[in-house]
Amino acid sequence: GGATILRGGAFKPRTSPYSFQGLGTTGLEIMREVGDELGMGIVTEAMAPDDVAIVARFADMIQIGARNMDNRALLKRAADSGLPILLKRGITATIDEVMVAAESLLAIGNEQVIICERGERTFEPSIRNSLDIAAIPEIKYRSHLPVVADPSHGTGRTDLVEPAALAAIAAGADGIIVEAHPDPSTALSDGFQSMPTGEFRNFMASARRMAWAVGRSI
Ligand code: PEP
Numbered sequence: 699g700g701a702t703i704l705r706g707g708a709f710k711p712r713t714s715p716y717s718f719q720g721l722g723t724t725g726l727e728i729m730r731e732v733g734d735e736l737g738m739g740i741v742t743e744a745m746a747p748d749d750v751a752i753v754a755r756f757a758d759m760i761q762i763g764a765r766n767m768d769n770r771a772l773l774k775r776a777a778d779s780g781l782p783i784l785l786k787r788g789i790t791a792t793i794d795e796v797m798v799a800a801e802s803l804l805a806i807g808n809e810q811v812i813i814c815e816r817g818e819r820t821f822e823p824s825i826r827n828s829l830d831i832a833a834i835p836e837i838k839y840r841s842h843l844p845v846v847a848d849p850s851h852g853t854g855r856t857d858l859v860e861p862a863a864l865a866a867i868a869a870g871a872d873g874i875i876v877e878a879h880p881d882p883s884t885a886l887s888d889g890f891q892s893m894p895t896g897e898f899r900n901f902m903a904s905a906r907r908m909a910w911a912v913g914r915s916i
């Protein structure tokens with residue numbers, strides 16, 4: 699459908715301890731197999747320092763989740779793996795704070811860092827998180843690092859994902875992360891913010907049109 703990297707969670711940070719916690723190593727094996735079959739790199743989260751070794755064995759890039767942005771022991775272990783790091787901005791982190799977390803990865807010697815704007819907690823209850831569009835160009839002004847946007851967590855609602863993604867592209871995002879599922883109503887995780895996979899091609903067509911409109915290309 700035009701996606702270039704496959705992202706999924708095998709070790710999942712969940713709000714409730716009773717929610718689906720991910721498939722663990724089996725999930726990593728499935729993702730690797732699908733990534734190889736489709737010729738796509740895979741990125742997945744390591745939640746704890748001790749997860750890094752197993753994640754690094756299967757993945758091409760390690761995700762540090764929003765809840766762990768400031769977990770220096772985890773950042774160090776992930777940076778030491780030598781793999782590229784997808785660093786998600788914390789749920790209440792300022793731009794300075796995410797920049798400092800990124801800097802700590804660079805200081806260890808891992809320069810392959812992507813920052814992800816995934817929405818922050820605000821006073822608005824109807825939207826799970828408020829995607830901070832202005833943070834995208836601001837982080838790009840302050841650093842040379844690529845910035846991607848996650849409009850799925852950034853809005854928490856399937857119907858808001860595409861408009862928020864288009865805004866992020868217009869604002870200069872270097873990539874977009876979208877959660878997709880063949881039938882979101884039966885998803886074990888985050889179905890309410892997932893795009894039906896059948897709509898992904900249309901989404902990509904809109905993304906390309908937006909990129910073109912602002913003098914960029916996908
Ligand atoms: C995720 O990427 O699936 C995830 C749990 O994201 P975040 O860490 O941004 O909440």
Ligand code: MN
Pocket residue numbers: 851877887888
């Ligand atoms: Mn999710």
